[in-house]
Amino acid sequence: MKYVETGYGKIPLISLVAILSISLTVNLPGLAISPIMGKLNEVFHNVTELEIQLLTVLPNLVTIPFILCSGKICTPKNQMFILGIGLGLYALTGILYFFADSMIELILLSCLLGVGCGLVIPLAASLISQYFVGKARTKQLGMKSSLSNFSVIFATLFVGWIASLNWHYAFIVYMVPVIPLVLIPFMTGKYIDSHKTVNPGPPLEPHKEPVIPSDDDIKTAKTIHKAPTPNFHFQGHTALMLLFGIMALYFGMTYATEVVSYYLPFSMKHYGLSTGDVGVATAMFFTSATISGFLLTRIIDFFKDKTMQLAIFTCIAGLFLVGGIHHYWAYIAGVFLMGLGYGVVQPVIYDKTSYVAPNTAKSTQYFAYLLTCNYIGISMVPFIVNAMKRLFDASADPNFSFIFNGFVVVGILAIAIWKRHSFVFEADPNYSKNSNPAASGTKAPE
Numbered sequence: 001m002k003y004v005e006t007g008y009g010k011i012p013l014i015s016l017v018a019i020l021s022i023s024l025t026v027n028l029p030g031l032a033i034s035p036i037m038g039k040l041n042e043v044f045h046n047v048t049e050l051e052i053q054l055l056t057v058l059p060n061l062v063t064i065p066f067i068l069c070s071g072k073i074c075t076p077k078n079q080m081f082i083l084g085i086g087l088g089l090y091a092l093t094g095i096l097y098f099f100a101d102s103m104i105e106l107i108l109l110s111c112l113l114g115v116g117c118g119l120v121i122p123l124a125a126s127l128i129s130q131y132f133v134g135k136a137r138t139k140q141l142g143m144k145s146s147l148s149n150f151s152v153i154f155a156t157l158f159v160g161w162i163a164s165l166n167w168h169y170a171f172i173v174y175m176v177p178v179i180p181l182v183l184i185p186f187m188t189g190k191y192i193d194s195h196k197t198v199n200p201g202p203p204l205e206p207h208k209e210p211v212i213p214s215d216d217d218i219k220t221a222k223t224i225h226k227a228p229t230p231n232f233h234f235q236g237h238t239a240l241m242l243l244f245g246i247m248a249l250y251f252g253m254t255y256a257t258e259v260v261s262y263y264l265p266f267s268m269k270h271y272g273l274s275t276g277d278v279g280v281a282t283a284m285f286f287t288s289a290t291i292s293g294f295l296l297t298r299i300i301d302f303f304k305d306k307t308m309q310l311a312i313f314t315c316i317a318g319l320f321l322v323g324g325i326h327h328y329w330a331y332i333a334g335v336f337l338m339g340l341g342y343g344v345v346q347p348v349i350y351d352k353t354s355y356v357a358p359n360t361a362k363s364t365q366y367f368a369y370l371l372t373c374n375y376i377g378i379s380m381v382p383f384i385v386n387a388m389k390r391l392f393d394a395s396a397d398p399n400f401s402f403i404f405n406g407f408v409v410v411g412i413l414a415i416a417i418w419k420r421h422s423f424v425f426e427a428d429p430n431y432s433k434n435s436n437p438a439a440s441g442t443k444a445p446e
Helices: 013-024 029-043 049-073 078-100 105-133 136-161 169-174 176-185 189-195 215-224 235-257 259-270 275-294 297-323 329-357 358-391 402-418
Strands: 003-005 010-012
Touching: 003 013, 003 297, 003 358, 010 013, 010 189, 013 105, 013 136, 013 176, 013 189, 029 049, 029 169, 049 078, 049 105, 078 105, 078 169, 078 176, 105 136, 105 329, 105 358, 136 169, 136 275, 136 329, 176 189, 189 235, 189 297, 215 402, 235 329, 235 358, 235 402, 259 275, 259 297, 259 329, 259 358, 259 402, 275 297, 275 329, 297 329, 297 402, 329 358, 358 402
Parallel strands: none
Antiparallel strands: 003 010
């Protein structure tokens, strides 16, 4: 049997594969069918652009309360049961899509899809947080981000091709949850605990993981180490404030870059490009995000404390390129740059969330809060952009969404430079060169 290092010891490789397979499902709702949004506009003649966008918006809106529900009710004892229900409901919805022939049926199924996906999403990251530590955790969270983006690469290319045969076939991609559903037995606590090995002594690189300090330790460290944050876990109000900062960053970056899914098809169609071209261009976002995730630890090691700022700047360059130059290769390059930056920011945010959670029992709940913010950002894209279009009288401008969001990210970059030594905008808390050696320690699995 092959094993993989966790920082504490080793677990079976099949268990890691099973856990990572959940990530194949988390980005699919809504995003997977974005290449056929223009085609649906032709199939359903009497519906508006916003009604078609609801097929992307609604799964994410409905997902939000069920992400929170999953985070609230999940415990180590029942998390596999909840995961099974979510994946089963997700796959069932994928089957029902084949029998839908009206917009109202598609909209209702989109809501049901959001329910199943919402139950699954927090567990994709929290299971990694529960079993991995330090640099091993950062690496696997990068892999998680890569796989979730890779699934959308495959889905968008597949949908762009198969929709030319029959638009119903596009919904085959919602059968992907069958893969982790079959692998659930290998990710149960019982299976992992019975097959894992434990390193003698402390975890690898013990200085990377923080300890849980006393209130006096926190007070002293806050006085001595004003920036960046000392290397230990935060409690109570401090932990929640750090989580709030991480959530705000995630919301902003998700909102700004998700215009690719909502508005790229309409922009490219406006300039005479085909549905197949849209599929390729959309896939480039997730391709570059996948590359960033696979190379995450190397990127952080190379750019160090400038990583987050450079990632955000890359997103800005991509947004302005797409909004300013309307050639096929400009779309490809711009979308690629956006994905490259977002693919760094996303897993780093996941790692920070693992870091601020007071204990592993709280990790699912903290990820639920974070991912709720993410899906609010995804869902709010058309509403915010359409409101700004009315405000600036730019309803007919196909480039407005990219230019406007480019300036939004310019604002985020300004804050990132100003607060470059803060916890939120550091590349990775595990690599803080200014962390307090005296506060170093380990956090054993609970």
